[in-house]
Amino acid sequence: MDRSPDVVIVGAGIVGAAAAHVLTAEGLAVDVVDRGAPASGVTGAGMGHIVVMDDSPAQLQLTAYSRRLLDELAPELSASCELSRCGTLWIASGEAELEAVEAKQGAYAEAGIASEVLDGDDVARLEPELRRPLFGALRVPGDTVVYPPGLARWFLDRAVERGARLHLGTEIDSLGPREVRAGTTTISAGAVVNAAGPWSGRLSPGLPVTPRKGHLLITGRYSGFCRHQLVELGYLASAHDLSQDSVAFNLQPRPTGQIIIGSSRQAAGWDGAIDRSVLQKMVARAVEFVPGLAGLDVVRTWTGFRPATPDKLPLIGPWPDEDGPWILSGHEGLGIATALGTAQILADLMLERRPELDPAPFRAARA
Amino acid sequence: MTEWAASVVVVGAGPAGIAAAIRAEGAGRSVILIDQAQRPGGQIWRHRDRAALPRQARSWLQRLDRSSVRLLTGASVVDAEPSSRLRVDLGGRPLGVRWNDALVLATGSHERFVPFPGWTLPGVVGVGGAQALLKSGMDVAGMEVVLAGSGPLLLPVAATLSRAGANLTLVAEQAPLGRVIRFGAALWRSPSRWLDAARYRAGFLRTPYRTGTWVLRAEGEDRVREVTLTDGDGERTLPCDLLCTGFGLTPASELARLLGCATDGWRVKVDGVQATSEDGVYCAGEACGIAGAEIAILEGEIAGLAAAGDRAGAERLGRRRPPHDRFVAGLAQAFRLREELSALPAGTTLVCRCEDVPLERLRDFGSTREAKLHTRAGMGPCQGRICQPALQHFFGWGIDSVRPPLFPTSLSVLAAPEEDESPPPPTSIT
Amino acid sequence: MSVESEVGLTVDGETVSSAADITVAAALLNLGKWRFRRSVSGSPRTPLCGMGTCHECLVTVDGDRHRRACMIPVRAGMRIETDD
Ligand SMILES: Cc1cc2nc3c(=O)[nH]c(=O)nc-3n(C[C@H](O)[C@H](O)[C@H](O)COP(=O)(O)OP(=O)(O)OC[C@H]3O[C@@H](n4cnc5c(N)ncnc54)[C@H](O)[C@@H]3O)c2cc1C
Ligand SMILES: Cc1cc2nc3c(=O)[nH]c(=O)nc-3n(C[C@H](O)[C@H](O)[C@H](O)COP(=O)(O)OP(=O)(O)OC[C@H]3O[C@@H](n4cnc5c(N)ncnc54)[C@H](O)[C@@H]3O)c2cc1C
Numbered sequence: 025m026d027r028s029p030d031v032v033i034v035g036a037g038i039v040g041a042a043a044a045h046v047l048t049a050e051g052l053a054v055d056v057v058d059r060g061a062p063a064s065g066v067t068g069a070g071m072g073h074i075v076v077m078d079d080s081p082a083q084l085q086l087t088a089y090s091r092r093l094l095d096e097l098a099p100e101l102s103a104s105c106e107l108s109r110c111g112t113l114w115i116a117s118g119e120a121e122l123e124a125v126e127a128k129q130g131a132y133a134e135a136g137i138a139s140e141v142l143d144g145d146d147v148a149r150l151e152p153e154l155r156r157p158l159f160g161a162l163r164v165p166g167d168t169v170v171y172p173p174g175l176a177r178w179f180l181d182r183a184v185e186r187g188a189r190l191h192l193g194t195e196i197d198s199l200g201p202r203e204v205r206a207g208t209t210t211i212s213a214g215a216v217v218n219a220a221g222p223w224s225g226r227l228s229p230g231l232p233v234t235p236r237k238g239h240l241l242i243t244g245r246y247s248g249f250c251r252h253q254l255v256e257l258g259y260l261a262s263a264h265d266l267s268q269d270s271v272a273f274n275l276q277p278r279p280t281g282q283i284i285i286g287s288s289r290q291a292a293g294w295d296g297a298i299d300r301s302v303l304q305k306m307v308a309r310a311v312e313f314v315p316g317l318a319g320l321d322v323v324r325t326w327t328g329f330r331p332a333t334p335d336k337l338p339l340i341g342p343w344p345d346e347d348g349p350w351i352l353s354g355h356e357g358l359g360i361a362t363a364l365g366t367a368q369i370l371a372d373l374m375l376e377r378r379p380e381l382d383p384a385p386f387r388a389a390r391a
Numbered sequence: 392m393t394e395w396a397a398s399v400v401v402v403g404a405g406p407a408g409i410a411a412a413i414r415a416e417g418a419g420r421s422v423i424l425i426d427q428a429q430r431p432g433g434q435i436w437r438h439r440d441r442a443a444l445p446r447q448a449r450s451w452l453q454r455l456d457r458s459s460v461r462l463l464t465g466a467s468v469v470d471a472e473p474s475s476r477l478r479v480d481l482g483g484r485p486l487g488v489r490w491n492d493a494l495v496l497a498t499g500s501h502e503r504f505v506p507f508p509g510w511t512l513p514g515v516v517g518v519g520g521a522q523a524l525l526k527s528g529m530d531v532a533g534m535e536v537v538l539a540g541s542g543p544l545l546l547p548v549a550a551t552l553s554r555a556g557a558n559l560t561l562v563a564e565q566a567p568l569g570r571v572i573r574f575g576a577a578l579w580r581s582p583s584r585w586l587d588a589a590r591y592r593a594g595f596l597r598t599p600y601r602t603g604t605w606v607l608r609a610e611g612e613d614r615v616r617e618v619t620l621t622d623g624d625g626e627r628t629l630p631c632d633l634l635c636t637g638f639g640l641t642p643a644s645e646l647a648r649l650l651g652c653a654t655d656g657w658r659v660k661v662d663g664v665q666a667t668s669e670d671g672v673y674c675a676g677e678a679c680g681i682a683g684a685e686i687a688i689l690e691g692e693i694a695g696l697a698a699a700g701d702r703a704g705a706e707r708l709g710r711r712r713p714p715h716d717r718f719v720a721g722l723a724q725a726f727r728l729r730e731e732l733s734a735l736p737a738g739t740t741l742v743c744r745c746e747d748v749p750l751e752r753l754r755d756f757g758s759t760r761e762a763k764l765h766t767r768a769g770m771g772p773c774q775g776r777i778c779q780p781a782l783q784h785f786f787g788w789g790i791d792s793v794r795p796p797l798f799p800t801s802l803s804v805l806a807a808p809e810e811d812e813s814p815p816p817p818t819s820i821t
Numbered sequence: 822m823s824v825e826s827e828v829g830l831t832v833d834g835e836t837v838s839s840a841a842d843i844t845v846a847a848a849l850l851n852l853g854k855w856r857f858r859r860s861v862s863g864s865p866r867t868p869l870c871g872m873g874t875c876h877e878c879l880v881t882v883d884g885d886r887h888r889r890a891c892m893i894p895v896r897a898g899m900r901i902e903t904d905d
């Protein structure tokens with residue numbers, strides 16, 4: 025190595041890539057190492073829903089903040105990021121859920137996020153494929169969808185323009201606070217960031233990040249079949265409960281006219297095989313909401329491992345103590361949506377500035 | 392989902408699959424034979440008119456008719472579950488097919504294409520593709536046709552086109568004459584192959600057969616109107632309504648790979664009795680190497696016996712098999728693609744036809760998966776079956792993973808729950 | 822060859838007749854259809870492989886989109902739409 029960078033980032037997923045983008049913009053010299061290609065980890069498997077979520081106040085703040093940061097970049101993004109302003113519809117499954125719709129709108133309003141309560145007729149007009157009767161929904165018009173590998177690559181390309189170096193196809197065996205080691209090679213740096221996603225615990229043994237398996241499925245091209253990302257209101261509850269396997273209705277129109285159908289959550293270790301019974305449950309749930317899906321062609325199915333933490337918030341900061349290497353991991357099912365916000369908080373902490381959001385809930389050493 | 396079961400299930404009703412099914416049935420097993428085409432016979436025996444088939448083919452097809460093998464046609468295998476069950480798309484309805492003892496994969500091959508400017512124009516078809524379309528009723532009488540590609544398949548297809556009344560103006564083989572002759576000479580052990588070749592050549596005597604000649608580009612507004620070829624020195628442009636192009640065959644190993652069977656490149660690895668690396672799963676025919684129908688039949692017979700538990704019988708038959716690997720290697724060597732073919736596509740030539748990805752967007756990447764993630768090449772409905780062999784040829788990249796479904800199929804077929812008692816599909820089962 | 826009967830089809834709204842016992846792909850080509858589908862960037866495509874692999878022959882059959890024309894036999898009364 026002819027120069028020792030200020031920061032070496034392990035992982036060229038969306039999280040490491042966003043960090044490289046933000047840190048180089050701050051003028052830091054950055055190296056990014058990945059054992060594979062950019063976005064070849066779970067970022068290549070995710071749905072790319074840039075969504076505001078309110079499972080906890082910290083999550084609400086982080087998702088809202090991150091969405092705003094991405095919106096600010098929107099005019100610069102390349103076509104390959106496939107940014108689509110489709111918005112989200114949170115669908116109520118019965119009268120009983122309408123109260124939850126109202127409550128959600130209140131929470132969003134407090135966080136400065138515009139949303140609109142729709143009645144059943146409005147929903148039917150917006151998305152005619154949804155099964156009747158329809159009770160209502162919360163529409164969040166500012167939510168967007170991206171193509172995660174495209175966005176990760178865009179971040180890395182910007183970083184490289186500002187002098188970042190990529191070491192692709194390089195597997196890191198171990199890391200310390202000031203260096204990473206790959207075989208006999210060592211890269212020393214002012215700081216080390218472990219952004220190895222679901223695998224970050226392998227490089228920082230004891231880190232409370234575990235793989236949470238998810239299945240997705242994509243159809244052929246059916247332009248205009250639906251217009252919004254459609255999510256059942258019960259999704260949050262299903263995502264929240266870590267103790268059991270779950271499926272929830274979550275459907276995303278791609279700019280190609282394809283539809284991605286999700287999603288499942290399982291603690292299944294590192295077995296990436298398609299679990300047919302989970303696939304069946306997931307499809308059954310989707311067809312319950314949108315009967316017309318049953319006749320559409322599936323082109324491919326796949327799985328990915330979300331990097332999950334016990335309290336469902338990402339880890340941002342040094343670990344296990346103030347002298348440890350930096351961790352940027354544990355984004356579970358929201359890494360695409362929150363990569364920019366977490367990268368900004370990381371940069372602020374590294375540069376000893378006060379982050380816009382209170383970083384305490386995300387402190388890596390909380391765990 | 393309705394479910395059927397048999398002791399032995401065979402996928403692919405080409406020569407290998409038919410032979411496997413007949414042999415397994417002969418050994419006393421119940422057998423289900425599945426093919427996505429409407430008629431048995433695979434790529435070579437699937438004639439609408441059986442009388443036109445050679446005697447050997449007719450005899451196998453008759454044995455199949457008379458057997459108790461349950462033949463399931465128009466049936467695409469779309470998934471293989473670890474629990475010994477195939478999921479089949481039968482005219483848009485799901486059907487489960489369970490194998491109690493053994494599964495034989497006889498899924499054949501795909502045609503290999505090399506992209507060149509204009510290859511996506513309407514009227515540019517595969518060589519095997521033209522053959523398949525003719526067999527399924529395409530009328531080529533009076534059309535101007537040029538055949539340009541590589542491999543032994545050019546000859547029978549040229550003969551068929553001529554017989555069907557096409558005005559076949561040129562058959563261009565990219566391999567140089569010397570290699571083609573050496574390959575022919577190596578065939579002296581199998582006189583039937585010589586006879587075939589001579590008969591095929593006689594079938595298009597009025598058309599020149601040029602070795603060392605390859606296609607440069609196809610042109611036309613909204614369909615192909617002319618093709619330009621070269622022998623390395625001059626260029627020659629011919630008018631055409633149909634350009635048939637194909638550069639040999641690639642084993643169709645998707646189902647085997649989905650089941651976890653070990654492969655060597657595209658080929659499924661098998662032992663002396665056609666057993667794959669997976670318990671109870673056998674493979675026969677072109678899926679384990681491109682060697683022609685003769686060997687496919689023999690491999691099918693071996694696999695059928697082994698699948699039925701007659702290992703001794705399978706081994707006995709196995710000893711009759713000519714040195715397979717030598718033939719496979721000889722074929723690959725004789726018709727290996729010349730360097731110039733790598734330079735055919737322009738930057739704007741599409742390589743992935745499903746997603747319209749041009750060559751120039753692919754050059755920057757290092758692997759099939761990386762290129763796929765960042766350009767969508769291989770993400771379309773053919774799942775890379777057409778572009779991956781081309782990418783392998785251009786860049787030496789590897790083979791992407793296989794995931795269900797094997798072919799696009801409706802959600803209701805792929806994910807119908809087992810316990811769902813849907814009415815049985817309308818069936819052509821016999 | 823066995824006696825070849827004809828079947829009536831509707832192709833892109835027009836009533837036509839085709840040989841029976843052939844595939845939709847063959848029938849469309851025989852009718853001079855040189856555009857089965859439109860590619861993602863809008864160019865016309867016709868069958869390449871003829872055997873179910875390439876998916877260049879996708880058409881709408883009886884309202885069902887993305888069907889492989891080379892794998893489906895024509896049936897009397899079938900409605901086919903090209904240029905999807
Ligand atoms: C089914 C599913 C749907 C999802 N949908 C969404 C969604 O709609 N919205 C959303 O925001 N999020 C979604 N997610 C979550 C999102 O994909 C992840 O949170 C995010 O991609 C995490 O990014 P990452 O960079 O941390 O991890 P990764 O993308 O996995 O990056 C880690 C990188 O580290 C590399 N690496 C690991 N170990 C080493 C080593 N030892 N040496 C070198 N390199 C190494 C890997 O190769 C990898 O490239 C979804 C996830 C799944 C599974
Ligand atoms: C397009 C093409 C045209 C050819 N034309 C000729 C020719 O004219 N003359 C010649 O000598 N050789 C020809 N060949 C070579 C010839 O096919 C082989 O030599 C011989 O047929 C090999 O037999 P097989 O049983 O291994 O495969 P095949 O005959 O290819 O049979 C495989 C069968 O499996 C079926 N199948 C595959 N996957 C599935 C699935 N998932 N679900 C259900 N069914 C499935 C296919 O529909 C096919 O019918 C051709 C090959 C191809 C690919």
Ligand code: FES
Pocket residue numbers: 867868869870871872873874875876877878879889890891892
């Ligand atoms: S022509 Fe290739 S799939 Fe029909």
